[in-house]
Amino acid sequence: MVYDVDTGAVLARRELETVGHAAGHHVHPVDGSVYLDVGEGQDGSVIFRGTTGADGEVEFVAYPWWDRCLIDLAPGGEQFMTVDHGQADVAFHRHPDGDVLFTLPVEAFGYDPAETFVEWSGGYLTPDTAVVVLGGEDEEEWFRYHLVDVHTGTVGGEIAVEVTSPYEFVPLGDGSWLTGGPVRRSRATAGTDPDPAIPRG
Template sequence: MRVFSRKNDHGVEVYDAELNLVRTFAVPPRSTYKEPGSEGHAVPASRDRLFYATDTAVLKVDPEGREQWRFELGARGPNCGVSYTDVALSADDTRLWVYAPNAMADRGRPDEWIVLDAATGAPLTRHELPTVGHGGDHVALSDGRMLLEVGEGQDGVQIYLAGPGTPPHDYGWGDRSLHGVSPDETRFVTVGHDTDDLIVHAFPSGDTLFTVTLPDFGFADDEDDLFLEWSPGFLDDDTVIAVVLGVDEEEDTDWWRHFRVDARTGEVLGELEITTINQYDLDVLGDGTYVITDTDGTLRRM
């Protein structure tokens, strides 16, 4: 099972499989549009090191915060916009993949997808991307390959697949958001940028296996303020969890409901009777369990 960690005001908290807190790594405050700070992070299976990005560099540190290596990205320019660097470890923890939103950071060069040696920080591969992204999200695959989603704001979303020694494959959609790969790595799930459908694709081809839309969940197709949220995922090989978000205009509040979808046929199997603090706070682990945050901030695996 993957290492579970989260960033909060205290730093990056790292947990064991039972969600007991193992340690907390001190990192700079979160980066914002105006203020520099820490951005994406990754923790190896040993849980004794932290990789994290700032607005100018990627670092590896020990539990005491001592720097083991630093890879410089370069300073953000005076015309920088929202630009958030993401990092992720390969499945065997030997490589660190870095998405650097150079265009929005005003570094004077294109966006890059960089592969570093996790032990030394030495660059192994650098790919230029034709994106102007605000940020990225990675999904590691068991054979060393990596999926990357690049969010370009109103301009859409791009999805790429690469291996340690292979160039990125561009899926070419431009309007689909990536939300995980099935545990057996035969399928992956996306949601449309306009939040009106969910598609399960064959992996790695990207061919559509089925599409689910709001009427499949029992809602009218033309209802205003109703969305398929950007937060589904594979509960296990057979089940996708989808989230429908609605807006109550009279009360000026949001509501959300979690649904189980058959990951092989697209049949909606019913509602997952669960309460979460927001529409994103359900992290599926792929083994039939998931993690939510209790009202007191405690993590619970269910």
């Protein structure tokens, strides 16, 4: 359902025909359209995009995948990042049509796909760089944060992120990120350790 923020009136309603029990909203930073990622548990994930036409009518588009999870939108809005529901790869798509720009499987990061997976987390650290989170389990669970050039698909170095869960890491698109609380961190150059924590607020 789409509501008028001033009056609460229902502007549009659509049956999504999903069996989801949760959804994430992502507002496009330029055109204001809304991406909706509906998780369907073991059945996968469905991504919708809602827009308002020139006539004021609300329109919904469903992307033709049921097996990709929306992770983040680029700060400039020209692309978005998804992870395979089975966690085998990460892909970067053109906005708004969703065409795949490039895909990186686990092997592209130098890991064995039988022992390593792409986490459903990460995102755009800057307009030019995304962070892809790889995870696995040896004697205990581990996560590593890899940098990717979103224009060329080149895998770069790693950054050090101090979290207990990969979902605590939230990149903000300006070179900084949150780590599970009111602490914002940044880095000076690719592949270096983060600067000391800078409390905000």
